[in-house]
Amino acid sequence: MSKDLSDVIGRVLPAPENHLSAEQLEQARKARRRFMGKALAMGAGVAASAAATTRALAAGDEGEDVILRLPEHSTGLGQAVATDPYGKPSKWESNLQRRQSPGLTRVPQASVSFTPLQGLFGIITPSGLHFERHHQGWWDIDPSKHRLMINGMVQRERVFTMDDLMRLPSVSRIHFIECGANSAPEWGNVALPSVQYTHGMVSCSEFTGVLLSTLLEMCGYDKKKARYVLAEGADGSSMTRTIDIERAMDDCIVAWGMNGEMLRPENGYPLRLVVPGVQGVSWVKYLRRIEVGDQKWATKDEAVHYIDHMPDGTHRQYTGIQECKSVITTPSGGQMLLDKGYYNVTGLAWSGRGTIKRVDVSVDGGRNWRTARLEGPVLPKALTRFNIDWVWDGKPAVLQSRAIDSTGYVQPKINQLRAVRGTRSIYHQNAIQSWLVSENGEVSNVQVY
Amino acid sequence: MMTMTYPRRTLARLCAATLFALAAGPAAWAQATPWHDIGRDATPAEVKAWDIDVRPDFKGLPKGSGSVSMGEEVWIGKCAACHGDFGESNEVFTPIVGGTTQADIERGRVKNLELGSTFPQKTTMMKVATVSTLWDYINRAMPWNAPKTLSTDEVYGVLAYILSLADVVPPDYVLSDQNIAEVQKRMPNRNGMVFHEPLWKVSGKGDVKNVACMKDCPVDSKVRSSLPDFARDAHGNIQEQNRVIGPIRGADTTQPPPSAPVGSAPPPKVTVVAAAPAGGGADAKALLGSNACTACHGINSKIVGPGFNEVLAKHQGKADLVPYLVGKIQSGGSGIYGAVPMPPQPQISEADARTIAEWIAGGAK
Numbered sequence: 001m002s003k004d005l006s007d008v009i010g011r012v013l014p015a016p017e018n019h020l021s022a023e024q025l026e027q028a029r030k031a032r033r034r035f036m037g038k039a040l041a042m043g044a045g046v047a048a049s050a051a052a053t054t055r056a057l058a059a060g061d062e063g064e065d066v067i068l069r070l071p072e073h074s075t076g077l078g079q080a081v082a083t084d085p086y087g088k089p090s091k092w093e094s095n096l097q098r099r100q101s102p103g104l105t106r107v108p109q110a111s112v113s114f115t116p117l118q119g120l121f122g123i124i125t126p127s128g129l130h131f132e133r134h135h136q137g138w139w140d141i142d143p144s145k146h147r148l149m150i151n152g153m154v155q156r157e158r159v160f161t162m163d164d165l166m167r168l169p170s171v172s173r174i175h176f177i178e179c180g181a182n183s184a185p186e187w188g189n190v191a192l193p194s195v196q197y198t199h200g201m202v203s204c205s206e207f208t209g210v211l212l213s214t215l216l217e218m219c220g221y222d223k224k225k226a227r228y229v230l231a232e233g234a235d236g237s238s239m240t241r242t243i244d245i246e247r248a249m250d251d252c253i254v255a256w257g258m259n260g261e262m263l264r265p266e267n268g269y270p271l272r273l274v275v276p277g278v279q280g281v282s283w284v285k286y287l288r289r290i291e292v293g294d295q296k297w298a299t300k301d302e303a304v305h306y307i308d309h310m311p312d313g314t315h316r317q318y319t320g321i322q323e324c325k326s327v328i329t330t331p332s333g334g335q336m337l338l339d340k341g342y343y344n345v346t347g348l349a350w351s352g353r354g355t356i357k358r359v360d361v362s363v364d365g366g367r368n369w370r371t372a373r374l375e376g377p378v379l380p381k382a383l384t385r386f387n388i389d390w391v392w393d394g395k396p397a398v399l400q401s402r403a404i405d406s407t408g409y410v411q412p413k414i415n416q417l418r419a420v421r422g423t424r425s426i427y428h429q430n431a432i433q434s435w436l437v438s439e440n441g442e443v444s445n446v447q448v449y
Numbered sequence: 450m451m452t453m454t455y456p457r458r459t460l461a462r463l464c465a466a467t468l469f470a471l472a473a474g475p476a477a478w479a480q481a482t483p484w485h486d487i488g489r490d491a492t493p494a495e496v497k498a499w500d501i502d503v504r505p506d507f508k509g510l511p512k513g514s515g516s517v518s519m520g521e522e523v524w525i526g527k528c529a530a531c532h533g534d535f536g537e538s539n540e541v542f543t544p545i546v547g548g549t550t551q552a553d554i555e556r557g558r559v560k561n562l563e564l565g566s567t568f569p570q571k572t573t574m575m576k577v578a579t580v581s582t583l584w585d586y587i588n589r590a591m592p593w594n595a596p597k598t599l600s601t602d603e604v605y606g607v608l609a610y611i612l613s614l615a616d617v618v619p620p621d622y623v624l625s626d627q628n629i630a631e632v633q634k635r636m637p638n639r640n641g642m643v644f645h646e647p648l649w650k651v652s653g654k655g656d657v658k659n660v661a662c663m664k665d666c667p668v669d670s671k672v673r674s675s676l677p678d679f680a681r682d683a684h685g686n687i688q689e690q691n692r693v694i695g696p697i698r699g700a701d702t703t704q705p706p707p708s709a710p711v712g713s714a715p716p717p718k719v720t721v722v723a724a725a726p727a728g729g730g731a732d733a734k735a736l737l738g739s740n741a742c743t744a745c746h747g748i749n750s751k752i753v754g755p756g757f758n759e760v761l762a763k764h765q766g767k768a769d770l771v772p773y774l775v776g777k778i779q780s781g782g783s784g785i786y787g788a789v790p791m792p793p794q795p796q797i798s799e800a801d802a803r804t805i806a807e808w809i810a811g812g813a814k
Contacts, residue, residue, distance in 0.1 A: 094721055095689055095699070102683060106541055107744045118699075119692045136590060149491055149499055157491040164488045189674040193684050193702065218485055230502060236596040238589040240502060247651065277651050289499050298505045298579045300586035307576070307642070313563035314641055315576060319648035323655050333676070334687030336700045339712045343696060353651055360661065365670040369663045394711055398670070402661065410659040420657045422564075428648075436672065441711030442700045447674040 089126075095119075098129055101197050104185075109137035112179070114200030117329045117348065122375070123174070123383040125203035127259050132266045133179050133201065133280060135301075136237035141286060143262075143270035146234065148215075148254065152291035155220025162256065162270055168210040171253060173276075174382045176350045178202040178322045180279030180306050183429040187418070190445045194334035198433065198445065199327045202350065204383035207274045208257025213249045216292065221245075226292045230299075231273045234288035240299040241282040242318070243275060245292075251276050251381075254287065276381040277352030278320040279427070281306055311422035322352035324411050325430035326359055326386070326403035332435055333445040340394040345372075349384045351405035356384040358404045363390060365398035365434065365448040366413070372401070380406075392437065398448050399435045413449040501597075503585040507629060510584065514625030515606025517613040523603050524610050527592045529789050530745060530753055536614050540753050541744045545573040546614040549637040554617060557640035574615040578642045580633045583608055594741065594796055689722040733808030736801050740794060748813060755786040757813035774806035775799065 062068065089096075098113035105111040113132040115125055125131075132138070143162045151157040179201035185191040192198045216229075229248045233239040243252065253274040256262055263269040268285030275282045281301055296302070296318065308316040326349035331337055345363075349356045355378055360369040372388035386401070403411045414431035436446040503509040525534065532538050536546035548561045548568045559575045561568040568575075577583060588604045590596045599607065609624035617635045618624065624632065633639065647653025682702040684690075691699030700706070707714055737743050745753040746760075755763075763785070764770055779802050783790030797805075 092693060092721055095691055095693065097690075099684070099690065107741055108738055109741055116690065118690070136593070136596065149495065151491060151496050151500055157496055158488045159491045159495065160488040167487055168484050190676050191680060193676055193680060193682075194687050194690065196690065197684055214484075217482070218488070232499075232502070236590060238501075238596070240585075240589070244649065250651075291500065291502065293504070295504055295506060295508075297502055297585075298582050299502070300582055300590070303579055303582040303642075304573055304577050308648075309562065309571070310643070311564055313558065313560075314643045315562075316645050316648065317578075317642045318644060321648050321651060321653065323648075331697050334700050334702065335691060335697045336688075337697055337711060353653075358661075360663065366668040367666050367670055369661075369666070398672075402659075404661055407654070409655050410661045412655075412657045412659040416659055417657050436675070438706070439710045440707040442706050443697075445676045446672045448670060448672055449668060 089128075093119075096129065098132060099196060101192070110135055112181075112201060114196045115203050116196045117200055117202075117327070118195050118332050118335065120329070121385075123204050123348070123377075123385050124259060125205060125383075127205065127261065127264050127267070130203040130205065130258075130264065130267055131179070131201045134266075135239055136235055138266050139235055139286065140265040141234065141270060146270050146286075146288070148271060148287060149289045150215060150219045150292070151289065152230075152293050153222040153226045154216070154292050155222075158215075158219050160215075165210055165254065165271070166256060168214060170208055170210055170257075172206055172208040172257065173251070173253065173274075174204065174206045174377075174379050175274060175276045176202055176204040176322075176381060176383045177274075177280045177283055178325075178350070178352075180281060180320070180322070180427040183431070183433075184426045186414075186431075186447075187425055187429055188423050190447055192333070192445060194445075195327060195329055195332035195433075198333065199329075201280070202348075202383070204350075205258045206260070207253055207255040209253040209255030209271075209274065212252035212254055212273070212290070215254060215290070216248060219292075221292045225294050227294045228292075228296055230289075230291040230293060230297050231282070231284040231287060232289040232291070233268075233284045234286040238288075239281070239284050239301065240297060241284055242296045242299065242302060243278075243282060247275065247278070254290075275320075277322060279306065279322055282320055306427055308421060308427055309424045311424075319428060322350070323428065323430050324351035324353065324356075324403050324405040324409050325349070326356075326401045326411055327433045328361070328399050328401045328435060331399065331437060331443045333443055335443045337392065337437060337441040337443065339441070340392050343390045343392055344387055345390045345399065346385065346387045347372075347401050349374075349386055349401070349403035350382065351403065351407075351409070352381060353409065354406035355380045356403055357406050357408075359384075359386040360402045360404075361386075361388045361390075362400045362402070363397045366400050366402075366432070369402065394439060396439060397437045398446065399437060399443075400432050400448070402432050414447055415449045501585075501589055503581045503588070505579040505581045507581055507626070510581070510626050510629065511601050512626050513601040513605050514623050514627075515602045515604070515609055516623045517606070517609045517618065517620055519602070520606030520608065520610030520613075523599070523607050526790060527595075527599075527792055528607065530792050531593055533753075534789065536611055538753070539570065543572065544570055545611060547572045548575040549615050551616065553637035554635050557636070557638070559638045559641060562638070562641065574611070574617075574637060576638060576641070578636060578639050580608070580612075580629060580636055583611065584629070592792065594792070594794065689720060693721055733805050736797070736805050740797055740801075742805070745791070751786070753789060754791055757809050759786075761809055761813055770810045771803065771806045774809055775802045778802040778805060 096116040096119040098115060100111060100113050115129050115131040146162055148160045148165060182201035183198055186198065226245050228245055229243050231241050231243060254271065255274045256271055258267060263272055271287045272285045273283050273287050302317060308319050310316060326347060328345055328347035330346050345361060349359045359372045361372050362369045370388060372386040375385040375387060378384050411430060411432055417431050434446050434448040435443050437443050531541040532545055537544050549559055553559045561575055584604060587607055605624045609618060609622055612618045612632060613620050613622060618632060686701060686703050688699035688701045747756040749758045750756040767773060778794055778797055781791045781793040
């Protein structure tokens with residue numbers, strides 16, 4: 001064994017420190033410190049790097065440096081396990097973040113941040129990128145002090161600790177959650193530059209919890225008279241929403257789990273209601289109470305907001321279902337195609353009424369359509385990923401997707417929506433989205449119908 | 450609390466119990482819902498503490514009363530900073546009052562919600578059909594930074610003040626649980642709500658129809674609306690919001706779109722730019738954001754309250770400036786910059802208030 005161990009770090013040695021003298025150990029430690037210091041310094045600054053699309057090599061070119069000259073990560077020692085005990089995405093991915101829409105809201109506690117759909121794959125939204133909508137700020141509540149109360153038209157009014165709830169039979173199900181105001185700014189004209197802001201108030205997660213029906217049965221809800229339940233949050237806004245008893249007894253989940261871990265605080269830790277197919281505002285966060293009753297409550301967010309302004313000046317109240325919708329996420333607004341030729345056009349489709357049956361894609365502004373491939377799993381009230389091949393000839397093209405759900409409902413065009421609901425509404429805008437690919441390769445948000 | 454019996458289920462449970470007593474088998478497996486008794490009964494006091502909702506039929510409304518003038522006093526102290534003296538402010542939230550008329554009160558429908566209206570906002574009083582909604586919401590969620598701290602009578606008073614601003618009740622009115630049902634009959638948009646069941650039931654059918662035409666479909670293919678130039682980079686540089694690898698990149702929206710066709714220019718440089726976290730950290734600007742200070746105070750200019758630089762200019766040279774500002778931040782104040790008082794901010798710790806005060810004293814940059 002070499003006496004000078006300063007360069008041993010980096011070679012594979014079986015459990016070296018068990019066999020070393022005190023002096024040798026100190027040498028090894030010094031070498032490691034130097035190495036770690038260097039690694040940290042390298043990690044600190046992530047600046048610009050050259051674009052790296054595949055280009056044909058020039059004649060006589062021996063090859064690319066990244067292949068011919070071995071990089072540091074091929075010739076050095078990597079970082080230790082548990083360097084970051086709760087792992088984070090690569091620093092190279094830091095462009096993909098939840099972002100706010102400037103000017104959309106005036107108070108950061110009653111605001112929204114949008115999921116970067118333009119960069120996501122498959123159907124599960126990473127928990128840290130799940131869109132946020134808070135009505136009076138978010139909290140990180142001590143779970144040992146959180147309680148759920150069930151009262152009203154029940155045989156016995158009950159209180160549950162998190163210990164109690166997590167002891168109950170649980171389910172794990174994948175569902176989308178979409179804010180009722182997703183795509184809201186575009187009832188009229190185009191206003192937003194990218195799919196993050198046009199559609200980024202939708203996310204999809206695997207939720208774990210006890211079915212609300214289990215809890216209502218345990219409390220002996222009044223099967224003859226109960227028609228609605230009220231869900232109420234424990235935060236400052238104490239969000240309250242009316243839910244139909246049929247809905248409550250069907251697939252609603254009192255959830256604590258999200259994507260294999262506990263809910264994130266921004267998403268309602270330690271307890272939220274999952275109301276599949278219904279707009280996100282009903283998925284009450286920090287859930288503290290369920291009341292069983294026989295009339296609707298007309299709470300603030302059922303009587304002033306989340307209502308649909310119709311052309312005759314009335315408002316439709318209690319329009320909670322998120323109807324069938326889809327959007328192409330790549331290529332999408334604000335993106336840049338680097339060349340002509342083959343592209344995989346990909347996007348997401350979902351329906352609050354069931355499963356996605358089919359997604360069609362047009363590249364000529366809706367004149368001709370081809371049916372896209374649905375990637376599994378295709379689940380009820382969950383995001384569904386679609387893909388379709390496209391060879392771009394470099395001419396202007398308008399890309400659209402159109403989803404059809406298991407009820408046969410076809411996602412409408414914006415002019416069809418407006419013909420029924422006018423242009424002054426805010427909520428429940430599920431129109432076909434158009435992306436214009438210009439000759440320069442840039443993709444922009446347009447309306448074509 | 451309701452009491453009722455469920456003969457079928459009780460019978461089933463009795464049968465099960467008898468059966469397994471006889472069989473002396475593994476009863477734990479056989480009980481239909483062995484988790485049935487997990488949890489505990491809620492006490493009456495607990496239900497009273499949390500069951501605060503008020504329905505349109507006024508079930509849940511506590512006894513009490515409040516006059517318009519009492520409500521105005523509470524309003525000026527705790528509500529006007531965000532909503533304006535007369536509920537008309539559009540600075541922090543959408544206005545509460547405005548856009549309704551005496552004719553609307555007669556008819557129960559708000560004219561300004563109809564086509565052709567040029568009224569710029571949809572105020573709360575224009576939309577809300579049920580007075581219970583306002584009582585419930587003020588009681589559960591207001592004031593903004595100290596929800597659930599108003600007394601029952603104060604809630605009546607604040608609501609009476611709002612209703613008087615909209616001419617629903619006269620200026621000398623005393624609103625109470627006894628007369629609120631009469632007030633409901635004067636709500637300007639009380640007949641303005643409709644219920645369309647298919648959009649409430651999962652099993653309903655949609656109200657907008659499209660057909661899945663596949664070939665030579667009737668479309669205009671004309672671009673009817675496109676992103677305005679000013680909106681191109683209104684959300685930051687989209688290039689920095691896209692992945693740095695893959696077939697597609699973000700467009701550099703700080704520059705005009707390229708004029709040459711695709712492929713004729715060198716591929717764009719790719720950049721990784723970590724977005725600064727919106728909150729967190731104890732620096733002053735993060736505290737201003739997380740405590741909603743910037744909703745009312747600009748850095749240099751007045752929004753509802755004075756700009757931070759204006760505060761500094763007024764008190765420049767004050768020996769005890771930092772402790773003075775700490776006190777103002779925590780306890781609020783009025784009369785120095787105008788009639789609208791700043792409400793106390795008890796949620797801001799002394800240390801955080803000091804951070805903000807030192808930042809203001811240091812130039813508010």
